[in-house]
Amino acid sequence: MDIKKILSLLSLLLISYCCTSKENLKDETIRIIPLPNYYESRPGDFDISKNTTIGIETSDSNMVSLAQYFNEKLSRTIGFELPIKSSGEIIFELTEKPDLEQEGYHVSVTPDKVRIHANTHHGIFNGIQSLLQLIPINTSSKLDKNTLWKISCIEINDKPRFAWRGLMLDVSRHFFTKQEVKKYIDLMAEYKFNVFHWHLTDDQGWRIEIKSLPRLTDVGAWRAPRVGNWWEREPQSATDTLSYGGFYTQEDIRDVIEYARKRFITVVPEIDVPGHSMAFLTSYPQVSCTGGPFHINVGNTFYTKEENSLCAGKDKTYALLDSIFSEIASLFPSSYIHIGGDECYKGFWEKCPDCQKRMSIEKLQDTKQLQSYFIKRVASSIQRKGKKVIGWNEILEGGLAPETIVMSWQGVKGGIEAAQQGHHVIMTPFEHCYLDLYQGDPAVEPNTYSMLRLQDCYKFQVVPDSIDASFILGGQGNLWTESVPHYRQVEYMTWPRAMAISETLWNDTCSRNWKFFTQRVEKQFTYLDQLGVNYSRSLYDPIILPFMNSNNQLQIELKTEIEGLDIFYSFDNTIPDIYSNLYTGILSVPKNASMLKVVTYKGQQQMGKQINLTIDELKKRIVENNK
Template sequence: MNFRFFRTAIFTICMLFSINVFAAEDGPALIPQPVKLQKLPGSFKITKGTRLIANTENKEIAELFSAMIKAPTGFTLGNTAGGTSAIQLVINKTYNKQIGSEGYTLEVKPSKTTIIANLPAGLFYGMQTLMQLLPKEIESPNVVKNKIWSVPCVKIIDYPRFGWRGLMLDVSRHYFPKEVVKKYINQLAKYKMNVFHWHLTDDQGWRIEIKSLPQLTAIGAWRAPRVGLWWKRDPQAANEVADYGGYYTQEDVKEIVKYAQQRFVTILPEIDVPGHSLAALAAYPDLSCTGGPFKVNVGNTFYGVDDNALCPGNEESFSFMEKVLGEVAALFPGQYIHIGGDECFKGFWKDCKKCQKRMKDEKLNTPEELQSYFIRRMENIVKSKGKKMMGWDEILEGGLAPEATVMSWRGMKGGIEAAKMNHHVVMTPADNCYLDLYQGDPAAEPPTYSMLTLSSCYNFEPIPSEIPDPSLILGGQGNLWTESVPNYRHAEYMTWPRAFALAEVFWSQKERKGWDGFISRMERNLERYDVANINYARSVYDATIKPLKDSVNKTMRIALSTEIKKLDIYYTFDNTFPDNFSPRYTDTLSIPKGADHLRVLTYHNNKPIGKMITVSIKDLEKRTED
């Protein structure tokens, strides 16, 4: 064994979790960045004698704050007389237009901390800021002994840029139990996000109980178990048991909705139709154009081969959706229901007699117009339940339903088009907001597709210059599709810290943003995640490897880069592990004759900080062909 290389590898692993690139900013590490922060002398200390003062209308927020700090401090805060210090929650008697419905002011003095807001939501967000001002140990699930719970004295004025600040979790491709769904909601709320988009149905599973349609969960919630790469799996065999999956009962949903409401999070339920409906068709095959039988998809390729769309020529499809949306509307108090509308394969509609008759009767000329007809019918059902309809930007094709709100994911184009038609828009382009994409070099990450770096999230601007009325842009959200996310720990890894960046995009004013400052604050928030046992990615510290092919002589050179400019990259081609005595990257690399692998490692101040990445020259050649 070469012990030098062994020691280097172990040293690298040990250092990964202990180095920060940026010295801590002179001040609080708040995410998202507030509108205005003034540092004041002194500090406020929370002790077992601290009073928590709130009137009846703020009682739930006070109780939530008290519960949050009890686990790590052991203190039970109450409004008892004679306390040495106090935290007071106050609702304005006169509405403060500057801070609006979700803003707050927070003033920390040595003997008293005061949070003031127009509405309870503002108090909640002020409370989240106060939590971030406390030491990182406040995130501990257990009592931390001999800790001084000190808060720096500050004066903060804060309010959001956008009203829609969301995260989407796909629970169809993989079922996530009730308790981890609540954990996900809790984390997004801590960073002042206020929408949880719950993708409840798709080809790989139906996850919500519909009492009038019991087969949806008896059959549609279960598939044959598989691991391995998505779209490369073997389909379910004829006699194979379908026992992988699960679903949320209506009582589960009510519990999660209440949990979210306590954190001022609105849940947006999504029932994805007319495409992405294979799980529903497995339960009710007569709703298809072809009649089935169908199996819930296990992650094998089927698009364009198996029918996975509701038949818009069949009136029973609309009766089915009337039942589904009726029960969904009763469970979710938010104003929107998301009906999907994306990636619908229309090939089977062309050969369906019912669909062709529908097109003739309704004077529809194309399959896109038939989908638009279906979506308009969905909007009518949604409106009849007292809700508004939202859909992915494909609902623009064939004509947009009159009052639909568009969620723009295929870039910004669909959102711009909808806004020009005077429709509301939520911007969530895949290139900035799809959290299932690679966040670092593919050679160092679990398999998925494409790329979305932390800086691409942070640099996202939700309002394009082409928008005539910026108020039509409600905000934006990050989306975690879970084809390649089989468990909750990996869901956390894919979400954080990229969701930190998006939280700041959606809350903070543009002029308050800055990459270096964000990285410094991110590092200190990741320390809090270490205390809380929340998983996250450190991919921002890794090198990215980009092969460059000369168009004339066909030779390949290699460019290395990092998102953080203060890092050094060391590399080897000789099958040894790189360290800071290896060549340091300064310019594009030629590949030495006979080299079969490239290894790279990032350093900061002569200490390793990123993962060592190993990639074969053959794989780099393939990258130039993609």
């Protein structure tokens, strides 16, 4: 048996051991997310003091940067940095272990030493994230340099299941500053994400400087200020002051890319075409079907009433896109460029002389094939620039462009179809990965649509049973920002749900344990409190499930996402607390009751938000759920 077969067999045995022995490996004190593939607690502790040193190969500039990064994060907890020398008690060292591959690592904590071994600097970086999560969280406002910080002894062997582990941030609907984007990337890295998908253009704004087409940001980056529910806003008018928006200069982009590079995160840009292009059309109406005039969308309804798709018939369209993607390709080191391709309304193409002429020349049967022609032509142009092309699953319509990668968001169907055609796939089904959805009861959450609880993210199965897993690059979570107007809300919608997605992309399915995961999430809350992150605590909120029984009487089931919570309720309009009615089973609504109020407690402490629903609202929910 050759060495490759032996290593493969050992890897399978390790996976089998992990899957069959996860309960034995479970350590209630560990808080690492994503959970390592293999870890074993050992007796004793390693003490970090002001005399502890970090030992690295000091001639390796990348290793020096890693030690400095570790020091920066460590000092946030313990209040001081450690000396960096050629030898020390905390050792970062490159090795040659084929089983660790590119991103794997080994952490060994003994009473005398802490060692991180990996084949690459990226592996060392991943090991640093786990090591940092082994250090007790400081809850004191006073930091003493004479304090000993204890790390429990442990052995960890770990590597990711998937190479693509991403989060997407939409900066078109609402603009977030360069500093806020960096903050987002920094926290991504701590949970071992390695791809930042940057949704830079859409109907509501163009956010990246294109030097050859300055109107894209001079015009396309600004719109009228509005508040209120998305899709219900008053459209922008010719007399509005266009003061809301912003864009990133190319120097800003380079700065963010370098910041991400130091955290081993690849920045993948998305320029969304041919649909979702109202900001583009407002800037350059000559690439439209109708000629305009156009106004950037402010959150008003428009889809079939106002044109938002580039003209697929005009050569001018492709010329401008070539200029755009030439600058994008030279600006971003990433091997990938995302071209969108989703939700393209084709009604204006059906009436456009240029589109109809193009269909005739190219012998295209319908506008779906015209979209395929558009995607293939743009993809070919980008591929000639040395980049790989990604598109949302709608690029399957009319025929898939060669060598394109499908990002499947409308469930996993598109991903299955693409994989069966021999294309690589990134799974991001909305029912597990759309972070713009409700994560708790709509009565107490910011207004949005549909539901994606933390447990829904944790149920994400990246590889469907029906396809070859080798075609699945990985997956990601997506934060669309129609209802996310500022960065604090970005944090609220992302965390902790992104922790669940991180773990599903890192570990094999058999390693999942919901109860253990939520225990670790709660430990992470203490850490996020220390950072001042505005995470969501919706997993503590009661879940209210009204239904009609066989006698057509309204009844209510109450649940919680996590164990260990008591649910208290009232029907008499009083505020429920630990002295109110304790939920023990299905509730029947008392005669003439007008309101249900529910809250959760752990011991004497209120954990979730109080939820108040009228009886009429409960009945309405039953009707809506039955539609």
